Amino acid sequence: MFVAIQVPQVAHAEHMSGGTNDLMGLYGGASLLLGFGGLLGMLGLVPRRWRRLGRRWGTWLLVAGVTVLAVGGYQISVKGKVEEVLGGEAYGRMAAQQIIGTLGAFVLFWSGVYYLARRAGVLNMGESVKYSVLRNGDPADRTASRVARPGEQRLMWIPFAAMGVLALFFTTGVLIVLYRLSAAGV
Amino acid sequence: MVFSNAEGSSSRNFYYTAVLWMAIGMSFGLFAACLLIWPDLVKAVPILEYFTFGRVRPVHTNLVMFGWLSGAYFATLFYMVPRLAGVKLYSERLGNFTVLFHNLLMTSYGVVLLFGRTMGREYAEQPWINKMLTVVMFGLVGYNVIMTFANRKEKELYVSAWYMLGAVITTPVVYIIGNQFLFPNNPIAGVNDSVANWFYGHNILGYWFTPVGIGAVYYLLPKMTGAPVWSHRLSMIGFWVIFFVYGPTGAHHLVNGPVPYWLQTVAIAFSVTLIIPVWTVLTNFYGTLNGRWGAVKESVPLKFLVSAMVFYFITCFQGPMQALRSVSAITHFTNWVVGHAHLALLGTFSFIMFASIYYALPRLTGREIWSAKLMEWHYWLSLIGFTLFFVSLTIGGLVQGSHWALNQSNSFITSVIQQKPYHIARAVGGTMILSAQFLFIYNIFRSAVAGKAFTTASSGSQVESAAATGA
Amino acid sequence: MKNKLEKNAALLGLGAFLLLMFSVTITVVLPMLQDDLYVADAAAPVYDDANVALGREIYKREGCFYCHTQQVRTIDNDNAFRAPATKLKDGTVVGDRPTRPGDYANDNPALLGTERTGPDLKYVAHRLPSKDWHIAHLIDPRSTEPNSIMPSFAHLPAEELDALADYLLSLRDWSIPIVTYAKYPGKDILDAGDELLPEDYQGVKNPYKPGDPAALARAEQLIKDKGCLACHGTDMRGKNSTNGWANPPFPTDWYKAAEKHSEQFIYWIISEGTLKEDGTASGMPAWRQNGVSEEDRWALVTYIKNLKGK
Numbered sequence: 001m002f003v004a005i006q007v008p009q010v011a012h013a014e015h016m017s018g019g020t021n022d023l024m025g026l027y028g029g030a031s032l033l034l035g036f037g038g039l040l041g042m043l044g045l046v047p048r049r050w051r052r053l054g055r056r057w058g059t060w061l062l063v064a065g066v067t068v069l070a071v072g073g074y075q076i077s078v079k080g081k082v083e084e085v086l087g088g089e090a091y092g093r094m095a096a097q098q099i100i101g102t103l104g105a106f107v108l109f110w111s112g113v114y115y116l117a118r119r120a121g122v123l124n125m126g127e128s129v130k131y132s133v134l135r136n137g138d139p140a141d142r143t144a145s146r147v148a149r150p151g152e153q154r155l156m157w158i159p160f161a162a163m164g165v166l167a168l169f170f171t172t173g174v175l176i177v178l179y180r181l182s183a184a185g186v
Numbered sequence: 187m188v189f190s191n192a193e194g195s196s197s198r199n200f201y202y203t204a205v206l207w208m209a210i211g212m213s214f215g216l217f218a219a220c221l222l223i224w225p226d227l228v229k230a231v232p233i234l235e236y237f238t239f240g241r242v243r244p245v246h247t248n249l250v251m252f253g254w255l256s257g258a259y260f261a262t263l264f265y266m267v268p269r270l271a272g273v274k275l276y277s278e279r280l281g282n283f284t285v286l287f288h289n290l291l292m293t294s295y296g297v298v299l300l301f302g303r304t305m306g307r308e309y310a311e312q313p314w315i316n317k318m319l320t321v322v323m324f325g326l327v328g329y330n331v332i333m334t335f336a337n338r339k340e341k342e343l344y345v346s347a348w349y350m351l352g353a354v355i356t357t358p359v360v361y362i363i364g365n366q367f368l369f370p371n372n373p374i375a376g377v378n379d380s381v382a383n384w385f386y387g388h389n390i391l392g393y394w395f396t397p398v399g400i401g402a403v404y405y406l407l408p409k410m411t412g413a414p415v416w417s418h419r420l421s422m423i424g425f426w427v428i429f430f431v432y433g434p435t436g437a438h439h440l441v442n443g444p445v446p447y448w449l450q451t452v453a454i455a456f457s458v459t460l461i462i463p464v465w466t467v468l469t470n471f472y473g474t475l476n477g478r479w480g481a482v483k484e485s486v487p488l489k490f491l492v493s494a495m496v497f498y499f500i501t502c503f504q505g506p507m508q509a510l511r512s513v514s515a516i517t518h519f520t521n522w523v524v525g526h527a528h529l530a531l532l533g534t535f536s537f538i539m540f541a542s543i544y545y546a547l548p549r550l551t552g553r554e555i556w557s558a559k560l561m562e563w564h565y566w567l568s569l570i571g572f573t574l575f576f577v578s579l580t581i582g583g584l585v586q587g588s589h590w591a592l593n594q595s596n597s598f599i600t601s602v603i604q605q606k607p608y609h610i611a612r613a614v615g616g617t618m619i620l621s622a623q624f625l626f627i628y629n630i631f632r633s634a635v636a637g638k639a640f641t642t643a644s645s646g647s648q649v650e651s652a653a654a655t656g657a
Numbered sequence: 658m659k660n661k662l663e664k665n666a667a668l669l670g671l672g673a674f675l676l677l678m679f680s681v682t683i684t685v686v687l688p689m690l691q692d693d694l695y696v697a698d699a700a701a702p703v704y705d706d707a708n709v710a711l712g713r714e715i716y717k718r719e720g721c722f723y724c725h726t727q728q729v730r731t732i733d734n735d736n737a738f739r740a741p742a743t744k745l746k747d748g749t750v751v752g753d754r755p756t757r758p759g760d761y762a763n764d765n766p767a768l769l770g771t772e773r774t775g776p777d778l779k780y781v782a783h784r785l786p787s788k789d790w791h792i793a794h795l796i797d798p799r800s801t802e803p804n805s806i807m808p809s810f811a812h813l814p815a816e817e818l819d820a821l822a823d824y825l826l827s828l829r830d831w832s833i834p835i836v837t838y839a840k841y842p843g844k845d846i847l848d849a850g851d852e853l854l855p856e857d858y859q860g861v862k863n864p865y866k867p868g869d870p871a872a873l874a875r876a877e878q879l880i881k882d883k884g885c886l887a888c889h890g891t892d893m894r895g896k897n898s899t900n901g902w903a904n905p906p907f908p909t910d911w912y913k914a915a916e917k918h919s920e921q922f923i924y925w926i927i928s929e930g931t932l933k934e935d936g937t938a939s940g941m942p943a944w945r946q947n948g949v950s951e952e953d954r955w956a957l958v959t960y961i962k963n964l965k966g967k
Contacts, residue, residue, distance in 0.1 A: 029458070036462055045420055069455075112675075129342040130418040133408050136340070138269045138549065143481035143488065144412030152480035156472065162496045167503050173580065174507065177516050177588040184592055222774070225798070225806045238808035240720020306717035306766040352673040359674065363681055375765035377758040378689055383766075385685050393677065429673050433680020442730040443769065444756045449688055515732050519773040586773075587734075595737035596882040598776045603804045 027072030035065025189282040193274055196281025198550040200261030201543055202634075203289050205627050207253030208536075210296070212620050214246040219613040223606070237300065244311045245299045251309065251390075252320070253292040255531060258539040259398045260284065260327050263350055265546045266405050267331050270347040272340035276333035284326045291319050305372065307383045309390065314370040321358055321368070328354035345421040349401030352429055356393040360386060377444055385436040391530065392432030399535040400424075400467055402542050403491060407474050409545065410488050411481055416473025424466030431459045438509040441518065450511075457509035464502035471495050486561040487541035493569055494541070497533030501526060516591055521608060522583025525576040532619070533572055540564070540626065547630060553637030560629040564622050571618025574611055582608030698759030699832035700740075700751070712824025715817050717768065719810065726770030727779040727828070731755040737882070738777040740830035751832045760830075775807055782829035786930075786942055790888060791822040793901050800901035801887050839929040839941075846909055846931065847917050858925040864952065865959045876960030879953055883944075893964070906931065908941070915965035923958045 038061025040046050041054025134140070190196075221227055221239045228234040268275045275281060294316055298304075304311040312320065331354045335347065343351075364386020366374050374382055404421060408414050415421055437445055437453035475482075482488045504526050508517045517523060544561065548554050555561060582605050589601045697703075704710045716722070729738045735755070742753035756779055761767045770777075785791065793800055795818050798807040810818065841849040851859075865872040880886060888908040889895055895910035896902035914923060930943035944954060 032459065032462065036465070039423065040420075043419055043423075045417055127418050129344055130408075130414040132340060132342060132344050133270070133346070133405060134412070134414060136269045136272065138409065140408075140412060141410045141485065141487075141545065143410055143485045144408075146412075146478075146481050146484065148477055148480050152483070153477060155479035155482055156475070159492050159496045160472075163499050166496070166500045169577075170500070170504055170507070170580065173584050174513055174516070177584050177591075178512065180588060181516070181591050221808065222806055225808050229809045229811065235809075235812040238719060238810070240723050240808070243720060243723050302718040304718060304720065306722065306768060308723075308771055351670060355670045356673050356677050359677055363685060372765060374689070375763070376695065376761040376767050377769075378695070379765065379767040380769045381688050382685055385681070389677075389680075426672075430676045430679075433677055434684045436680075436684055439771070440769070442732050443728050444758050444761065446688060446691065446758075449684065452683060515730075515734055518730070519726055519771065523772070590773075591734045593737075594733055595735055595776070598737070598773075599802060599804050602774070602806060 027068055031065040031069040031072070033065070034061050034068060038062030038065060189279045189286075191277075191279045191282075193278060194265070194550040196275065196278050196285055197261045197264035197546065199282060199285045200257055200264060200288070201547060201550075202631075203285060204254050204257030204261060204539075205543070205623075205630065207249055207257055207292055208623060209620075209627055211246055211249030211254050212616075212623060214242055214249060216613065216616045216620050218242045218246055219609065219616050222609045223613060236302075241300060241302060244304060244308075245296050247309060248295050248299060248311065249292065251395075251531065252295060253288075255395065255535060255539065257288055257292075258542065259394075260288065262398065262402050262539070262542050262546070263327060263331055263354070265542075265550065266346060266402065267334050267350055270340065270344055270350075270405070271334050271338035273334060273337050276330050276337065280326060280330055284323065284330070287319075287323055287326065291316065291323060294319075307379070309387045310365050310383060314368065317361075317365050317368060321361055324354070324358045324361065328358060344404075345415065345418060345425060346401040346405040348422070348425050349397040349404070352425070353394055353397035353401070356429070357390070360389045360393050364389065380440060380443075381437060381445060381449070384439040388436040388439065389432060392428065392435070395531065395535050396428060396432070397425075399538045400428075402538050403467070403471070403494070406487070406491060406538075406541055406545055407471065410485055410491070411475060411478045413474050413476075413478060416470045416476070420466050421470055424463045424470075427459075427466070428463045431456050431463070435460065435509075438514075441509065441511055441514040454509045454511070458506040460502055461506045464499055468495060468499055486558075486565050487544040489565050490537045490541040490544075490568075493565075494534045494537035497529050497537065497572075501529040501534060504529070516587030517583055518587075520583035520586040521579040521605065521612075522587065525579030525583065528572075528579075529576055533576065537568070540568070543630065547633065548637070548640040551634055551637070552640050553633050554640050555629060556632040556637045557629050560625050564626040564629065567618050567622035567625070571615045571622060573615070575615030575619065578608045578611035578615065582612075695762055696759060697762030698757065700757075700830045701760050701762050701764075702827045702829070702831055703763055704827065706823070706827075708820045708823045709827045710824075711817075712820035712822070712827075715813070715821050716824055717766070722768040722770045724770075724772060724774035724807070726773055726777045727756075727767075728769045729754075729756045729777060729779055735777065738780060740780040740783050740833060743833045745832075745834075752830050775805075778825065778828050780829055782826045783833070784884070784942070785887075786826065787888065788822045788826060789903050791825050792818050793903060795821060797901070803891070839926050839931045841931065844905060846906065846926070847913055849922075851919050851922055854921055854925055858921055858928075861921055861924060863920045863924070863955050863958055865955055867959065868963050869959055872956040872959040873963060875953065875956040879949065879957060880960070883949070888941075911961050912964050912967065915962050920958050920962055923961055924954060927954050927957055 038058045041050070041058030041061060043058075044051055044055065046054045217237075218239055221242060225239075228237055264275055264281050295312060298313060298316065299311060303313055305313060310317075331350065335343075335351060362368055364382055366372055366379075366382055372379070404415055434456045435453050437449045438457045441450050441454065443450075482492055507513050508522070508526065544555060585604050585608070586601045589604065590598075593600075704713055729735045732755075739754060740752035742750055744750050760779070761769075790801060794802070794807075795810045795813075797809055797811065798805040810821075813821075839853075841853055886893065888902075889911060890900070890908070893911040895908045895913075897907045898904075902908065918926075926941065927949075928943065928945040931941045949957075
């Protein structure tokens with residue numbers, strides 16, 4: 001059924017230029033933050049202080065995230081402006097169908113997997129399995145039994161800073177180029 | 187010919203042969219880099235004149251991806267899977283046969299491409315017969331892995347086991363479908379050919395290179411720090427997100443191109459979502475290392491893992507960004523993309539394999555790594571060389587992209603002239619990387635004959651005794 | 658307990674496989690169900706000619722697609738790679754658009770390419786219609802473009818270079834007819850004069866004064882953008898068999914043209930391109946059909962005439 005929804009109909013509006021869909025990036029980002037935060041909350045993977053709050057609001061955050069994605073996607077594809085539109089209205093219908101169809105499939109699969117996983121008891125596996133790799137008889141490195149010395153925790157900042165610097169570097173590079181281009185009227 | 191059934195032999199043999207393919211494959215890479223700086227390098231030189239950039243480049247990509255990295259991955263699977271399952275590898279004999287198979291196939295890969303017999307599809311250049319043999323090879327490895335898990339004693343599956351099992355099951359499927367279901371005459375033409383090609387091209391990363399690499403990190407990190415992974419549940423989320431989200435991203439290689447708009451949007455949306463799995467891995471990474479950072483000072487493999495995690499973050503930060511149409515407009519077709527690809531395959535997954543090799547080989551051979559100093563050299567030279575490599579390509583790429591955008595692709599030759607310093611910097615970085623690998627190869631082969639004895643927790647089979655004590 | 662174990666591993670495998678199938682359905686199967694991704698449109702190149710087909714195989718064999726793309730994106734960045742806007746006899750306008758799926762229907766494999774170390778080639782035959790140029794360029798790229806980093810293919814036999822050139826000439830918008838009008842008798846265009854001018858070119862006047870700086874500046878920009886010097890030489894003195902041009906007709910020396918030809922004649926040649934004696938295209942593009950406006954062509958004329966006496 002979802003295949004039927006997805007198969008494009010009359011509108012051969014498959015090929016269009018530009019489009020304002022990068023707004024989707026913002027929607028996507030917001031949705032990701034909400035969704036992921038919700039998931040962490042639901043599973044109790046947040047610092048102790050927020051654990052109760054997380055359990056209460058986690059599901060709602062997740063739902064909010066998915067909603068933002070769906071509504072944003074709909075807004076962009078159906079209402080957003082695109083340059084060359086062949087068969088305009090039919091395209092709008094097709095785009096809406098495809099967004100809904102994709103999300104529908106997304107939800108179906110996740111829930112299917114979740115259901116199967118619950119039945120098999122996989123979700124109750126618990127954290128104890130993470131010790132198995134330490135006990136499997138493969139001798140650990142010498143550094144595994146090393147005593148931590150004061151001040152060594154600061155080493156963490158090296159990769160952390162590297163990540164930050166590089167992320168900044170890439171983002172800045174891209175933004176500079178995009179800014180130059182818009183300033184030049186391109 | 188009788189193949190050895192000695193425990194650990196197939197893993198060891200795969201590691202040794204994989205690093206040789208690395209030397210060959212990376213040398214072709216440096217050769218290609220030089221051809222871009224001195225285009226007349228091989229002109230009028232007998233025989234070599236045929237090895238122009240267009241022929242050398244696929245030899246490089248095929249040999250490093252399938253010779254080096256996949257070879258090291260097979261070795262890692264044969265090392266870690268038995269220890270995750272609590273039983274010996276299902277068949278070392280089959281494993282050793284696979285080593286031979288792999289080496290012969292890789293030789294064929296290289297020779298075929300140098301002769302110009304290519305199918306003309308990126309990462310899928312091999313002729314049909316070699317592709318069939320590649321599926322057989324993945325099948326042989328997959329069979330060994332699955333049978334080991336089928337006979338396992340370890341009742342619960344640790345996250346690395348999930349990743350590795352998922353990888354061996356999905357990879358042959360990705361390969362077959364993406365290579366046009368292995369019909370010999372490439373029946374899908376036109377734009378759909380590209381769509382299928384990039385389904386394969388991207389998902390070989392998502393369903394083969396990523397899971398085995400990340401699975402290896404989840405195994406090595408506890409072994410090197412003594413701490414269990416910070417949150418197993420989080421790592422499971424990461425696993426499912428990767429396996430779900432990676433699939434539809436293939437068309438992000440065709441953004442703004444002649445493919446359906448909806449297909450691009452689907453690919454972009456899922457590509458943006460790919461920022462999630464890297465968070466799960468990084469959170470677990472920092473969480474596990476918490477309070478144990480001192481270990482990094484004393485361990486070269488751990489240094490490689492830390493660097494790999496930084497590069498993994500960057501590559502998964504760039505990816506969602508460059509999938510967006512507006513960013514793709516300036517990064518597509520440029521050197522930025524070359525940098526991005528190497529961040530994943532070299533900076534992340536090859537670095538993880540270096541750590542794996544330093545960890546596994548002493549345990550497989552009973553000999554410590556011969557020279558700690560060479561290990562340090564290997565690390566720093568690789569790190570600095572690679573940083574120079576990808577930084578120069580990224581800047582170069584932005585320069586190319588902005589020139590094309592400002593000039594609407596007029597005066598194209600200017601963008602070529604502008605790339606020269608970046609091509610040179612990249613080649614310098616590449617030379618450093620290659621030199622580091624030669625030191626590495628020398629070190630580990632020396633270890634095989636002259637390394638000090640490595641003491642294990644128990645004599646005889648490590649895996650069996652663990653099972654006996656009911657671990 | 659054992660049951661749970663089996664379920665775990667099998668479930669895992671099934672889950673991973675199903676997820677993969679989901680993406681396969683959406684991203685591989687669905688596009689294959691879309692008609693318009695298969696049907697060739699009028700612009701799609703056809704490779705029936707044996708030499709052209711051979712050329713395509715050689716292009717693939719030598720890995721040309723690793724440096725050259727064959728797709729014009731749906732964004733302004735790629736404008737220079739579009740086919741020229743052309744009005745057909747029935748009034749429809751073709752060309753001047755991004756590439757569409759229909760343009761690739763006959764391509765197997767599709768050689769869309771992934772990097773632009775070199776320029777896009779989808780419509781290269783419109784920009785570089787001279788077979789001689791292509792062969793010279795393949796033999797030594799730096800003879801036609803000194804800063805090129807493309808490798809030399811001089812080691813390929815002449816038949817293969819010929820086939821490759823034919824293939825490159827097939828890379829154009831096939832719905833645009835290639836037409837050139839200017840035909841001159843004899844071997845050297847410098848010997849021809851205004852008596853050849855067709856009616857619509859006889860009375861035309863240059864809107865720019867001789868040496869007009871704005872016109873000269875515009876012409877310089879155009880010359881750079883359109884790559885005129887690739888054929889006419891960086892010193893603008895044309896090329897012949899001694900410096901990289903195999904066979905006549907040879908690209909003209911602009912200084913001599915400035916001496917010999919009238920403004921109308923030069924305008925005519927720039928607008929309509931030229932034919933060889935046997936009626937085939939010489940390779941000088943018909944810029945009127947390749948996106949250069951009237952004013953721009955007159956600017957070029959002004960520039961060339963400005964070279965007189967220098």
